[in-house]
Amino acid sequence: MNRYLTLEQALAGKEIPQHIKDDLVLIDVEYWSFDACEKIGQLVVHRELAAEVKTIFAEIKAARFPIEKIVPVSAYGWADDASMEDNNSSAFNYRNIVGGENLSQHAYGRAIDINPRQNPYVKGDIVLPHDAVYSPNASGTIISDSPVVEAFVQRGWDWGGNWQRLKDWQHFEKRAL
Secondary structure, three states: OOOOOOHHHHHOOOOOOHHHHOOEEEEEEEEEOOOOOEEEEEEEEEHHHHHHHHHHHHHHHHOOOEOOEEOOHHHHOOOHHHHHHOOEEEOOOOOEOOOOOOEOHHHHOOEEEOOOOOOOEEEOOEEEOOOOOOOOOOOOOOOOOOHHHHHHHOOOOEEHHHOOOOEEOOEEEOOOO
16 A cells, blocks of 8 residues: 555545535644654544644654554545454544444544554444453553543543443544534
C-alpha cells in the first residue's frame, strides 16, 4: 500500500453519500510506534475537527503514548474487524454502530479508535477485536487518567471507556452540535 494516500484513494471502494464525502478531509498525524520510532499516519476526519485532531495527536505524541499504526480503513477493504484485528487506529468508516441499525459517528468522520487490541469494545460476551484483552498496565492501553483521555475529553470528546452499558476503550467521538 502506498504510505501516503490522497483523500480520493482513502475513500475509494465504498458507496458513501456525497454530502458526507464533502465534509471529510485526510490529515497526517505524527505518533510514537510501539518500537519507539516516530511515524506518520493518516486519518480521514470531519473537516471541522481536523485542526483539533492534529492538536490532540500532537499531545499524544508529546506524551510518548505508543500507537501501533494509523491507516485509513479503506486499506482493509472497509472491513472494520480486519482493521481492528491488525491493531489499526482509524477514524472514518461509513458503517453502522456495532449490532445496530443507526450510523456510527465513524460514518461522519467524528470518531477515532486507538489501539483496538489493547483497548477492545466489550458488551456482555461480545469482545472486538476477538480475543483482545483490556489490561490497564499494558503498553498502549488507554486508562481514565491517561494523556490520551485528557487530550480528547478536554475538547469535548466522549470516551467509550466512560460508558455504562458497554465499554469501548478504543473509541472517542465528538458529535455535531
